[in-house]
Amino acid sequence: MVPRLTTALTGPLQELERRILDRMPDIERWLRTQWQEHAVPFYASVDLRNAGFKLAPVDTNLFPGGFNNLDASLLPLCVQAVQAAVERLCPDARGVLLVPENHTRNTFYLQNVATLASVLRQAGMRVHVGSLIPGLEAPLPVELPGGGTLVLEPVVRGGRRVGVEGFDPCVVLLNNDLSAGAPAILRDIDQPVAPPLEAGWYNRKKSHHFGVFRSVAREFAALIEIDPWLIDPYFGVCNEVNFQERAGEECLASNVAMVLERIAAQYARYGIDEKPFVIVKADAGTYGMGIMTVRDAGEVTALNRKQRNKMAVVKEGLEVTSVIIQEGVPTYESIDAAIAEPVVYMIDRFVVGGFYRMHTGRGRDENLNAPGAQFSPLAFETPCIPDLGGPVDCPPNRFYAYGVVARLAQLAAAIEIGELAERARAPALA
Amino acid sequence: MVPRLTTALTGPLQELERRILDRMPDIERWLRTQWQEHAVPFYASVDLRNAGFKLAPVDTNLFPGGFNNLDASLLPLCVQAVQAAVERLCPDARGVLLVPENHTRNTFYLQNVATLASVLRQAGMRVHVGSLIPGLEAPLPVELPGGGTLVLEPVVRGGRRVGVEGFDPCVVLLNNDLSAGAPAILRDIDQPVAPPLEAGWYNRKKSHHFGVFRSVAREFAALIEIDPWLIDPYFGVCNEVNFQERAGEECLASNVAMVLERIAAQYARYGIDEKPFVIVKADAGTYGMGIMTVRDAGEVTALNRKQRNKMAVVKEGLEVTSVIIQEGVPTYESIDAAIAEPVVYMIDRFVVGGFYRMHTGRGRDENLNAPGAQFSPLAFETPCIPDLGGPVDCPPNRFYAYGVVARLAQLAAAIEIGELAERARAPALA
Numbered sequence A, B: 001m002v003p004r005l006t007t008a009l010t011g012p013l014q015e016l017e018r019r020i021l022d023r024m025p026d027i028e029r030w031l032r033t034q035w036q037e038h039a040v041p042f043y044a045s046v047d048l049r050n051a052g053f054k055l056a057p058v059d060t061n062l063f064p065g066g067f068n069n070l071d072a073s074l075l076p077l078c079v080q081a082v083q084a085a086v087e088r089l090c091p092d093a094r095g096v097l098l099v100p101e102n103h104t105r106n107t108f109y110l111q112n113v114a115t116l117a118s119v120l121r122q123a124g125m126r127v128h129v130g131s132l133i134p135g136l137e138a139p140l141p142v143e144l145p146g147g148g149t150l151v152l153e154p155v156v157r158g159g160r161r162v163g164v165e166g167f168d169p170c171v172v173l174l175n176n177d178l179s180a181g182a183p184a185i186l187r188d189i190d191q192p193v194a195p196p197l198e199a200g201w202y203n204r205k206k207s208h209h210f211g212v213f214r215s216v217a218r219e220f221a222a223l224i225e226i227d228p229w230l231i232d233p234y235f236g237v238c239n240e241v242n243f244q245e246r247a248g249e250e251c252l253a254s255n256v257a258m259v260l261e262r263i264a265a266q267y268a269r270y271g272i273d274e275k276p277f278v279i280v281k282a283d284a285g286t287y288g289m290g291i292m293t294v295r296d297a298g299e300v301t302a303l304n305r306k307q308r309n310k311m312a313v314v315k316e317g318l319e320v321t322s323v324i325i326q327e328g329v330p331t332y333e334s335i336d337a338a339i340a341e342p343v344v345y346m347i348d349r350f351v352v353g354g355f356y357r358m359h360t361g362r363g364r365d366e367n368l369n370a371p372g373a374q375f376s377p378l379a380f381e382t383p384c385i386p387d388l389g390g391p392v393d394c395p396p397n398r399f400y401a402y403g404v405v406a407r408l409a410q411l412a413a414a415i416e417i418g419e420l421a422e423r424a425r426a427p428a429l430a
Helices: A017-024 A024-036 A072-090 A106-124 A208-226 A249-270 A297-301 A305-312 A399-429 B013-024 B026-036 B072-089 B108-123 B206-226 B249-270 B296-301 B305-311 B397-429
Strands: A043-050 A055-061 A095-100 A126-131 A140-143 A149-154 A156-158 A161-163 A169-176 A233-239 A276-280 A290-296 A321-325 A338-347 A349-358 A373-376 B043-050 B057-059 B095-100 B125-133 B141-142 B149-152 B156-158 B161-163 B173-175 B233-236 B278-282 B291-294 B323-327 B338-347 B350-359 B372-379
Touching: A017 A249, A017 A399, A017 B125, A024 A208, A024 A399, A024 B072, A043 A399, A055 A399, A072 A106, A072 A338, A072 A349, A072 B026, A072 B072, A095 A106, A095 A156, A095 A161, A106 A126, A106 A140, A106 A169, A126 A161, A149 A249, A149 A305, A149 B278, A208 A233, A208 A399, A208 B233, A233 A249, A249 A276, A249 A297, A249 A321, A290 A297, A290 A305, A297 B206, A349 A399, A373 B043, B013 B026, B013 B397, B026 B397, B043 B296, B043 B397, B057 B206, B057 B397, B072 B249, B072 B350, B095 B108, B095 B161, B108 B125, B108 B141, B125 B161, B156 B249, B206 B233, B206 B305, B206 B323, B206 B397, B233 B249, B249 B296, B249 B323, B291 B296, B291 B305
Parallel strands: A095 A126, A095 A169, A126 A149, B095 B125, B095 B173, B125 B149
Antiparallel strands: A043 A055, A043 A338, A140 A149, A156 A161, A233 A321, A276 A290, A276 A321, A338 A349, A349 A373, B043 B057, B043 B338, B141 B149, B156 B161, B233 B323, B278 B291, B278 B323, B338 B350, B350 B372
């Protein structure tokens, strides 16, 4: 079950949405049994695209920012879910070291850190924010746009433990996606690290995630008797791309052509009157950099210098060599004049809320996670209790389907992290 | 952690409240470790009395009614907590048989059942309401005051399973306090029953509960370095009382005198200017029947016929033979002109909300759970995030102390149920 939130949707229930709502008891039971087998990530956010005929995840973030974009009424759900997470992770915990990104000027991000710290405190934790900013030697107070101050303290290590001056935490909570690698100061420590270092973007690949998602989607689709394509975007991968040197263009072009063809076949099969497109993006990393919409295979061999530069690097200046070519899912949601896509937040195995990412300057077949994006928090709908005797007179929880698909992506991430952790252990055994 | 709710309290933080808030991380950690050792009851409600100098539970209900008195904004927390409870109890569950009290005319109670059923459905369960009403042979629809209909279906048994016609549940959830005994139809079934049959009032005794609570309170008091009396009411017990035959009056009088003396000694020690009183009530059962306030030992030997009749029987016409003499805790809370006491609700190990029980016709040293009581739901306070750098500019969560003391009572109930279940198994081994 997921919170009943307002959505941008007002039309009749789509067939897929209706099927997911109808099969809720089976879905919830299946998810519970999955979480018996796989360790649930501490938290996650999932970007979804809803085309009406198709509802699919397009990105799964294991170090979610944006908690400050959640409606304040959702914070009690976050607090309760954190309690469940802490109990599972480390019932003995009192002190949490929250390790954020190294941003000091992105105050919206820091507001997210402050919100997370507050949720942890309300869940009964002692919290310090331990920063990895190179050269930071003393606590650094940063003013927040919402008022108040966030203090970033240098992480210190003693033996196999980390903390900050005068504070020895029981657990390290990462809100840093480790694009640049697993920091030496956090390696081989005795405290549990959540999510584990292996879940960092230096180690994850979107193609791995969506490969696992494919299996999860198939099993789920069999459960509720739907075509798995309705929730699963096609994709291809090219591993030896160098945009600046124009290497790997043939691989890109052939993969783009292949994915476009497969989409076209499905559109024909379902009578969908849309022009297929793909999203080409770095196979590792985040932050909406290095992403482009492609509607024809010829486009990737005809990139100009500016486009190639844009695609060549992502966060932390890392060079892109691996690329995922993902089926584009048009969004049929909009708020006022802005195209919108839902972002769903989970803590432990609970959907705790979400918001719409909106962009007035982008089309319905474009990436919205770009400069100029705005956020519209989803608040609770006026709660109502369905008539228990006769027909349901309570409007259906339209947000439910979003919560289900987001949790499938979270489950795929759980399996993915398990595989990455196993791979990390393997060399030690060899 | 507990929801941040509005309370009737406006004055400065009392010393006890302040201590509990200050020690939050230690308290939450201690509670987590307790729940590693003891199985948490599915749900519970606890009646508290707050005297300012003292904050204590006076009744712990393992089959809580009154979910309809919770503010609608709290239902998402209930749903999330039910999911945690179901995962713990029976991850395989899809179908829940909810077994309520046999009331058909108390529509407020039935509204509670409808609310519970809705919460379970929103948590992804299939729910039928299975009634034990004698002679019920077909589904009985009952109109609810809030609109809608609740259908009570006769419980049917086949072999070692129970359900209703056409519905075989995975788990039986009791909302019937079993004052009249464990129903034969629910005994020795294969499905899990929550709370277990042994937790019924035919089997529980308040003196047992408060005896266990004493140990819990001592351990907790040592943790936060307070006098355990500040959260624990004194009590005595008389087991061979017959109000109609005036048997056991000496035991009653001497216990009343003993408890009054012990209270007076503490009032003197703390300089509290209050007149001690005790509450005399049946040692088993609920519903506010058979309860009286006593300020002098002489009162219990001078009861008139009407008073004796009132004390002699409780719910289901059961005769009272065992009586608990409990320290009275005056309430210093009021809403408008009504004396008020908080009732705190827990599902699984989470505080999900509460309300004030109020009575304009009762004094601050009287039982408020009586005809004429009204309910004031506690809603969320405007959420705010404390300044993380300097002094906390967010008002403290005054409801927190209530949630802590209520959870101590819930923990005592968990230990108590464990002992009752062990006792129930013992004869089978002999």
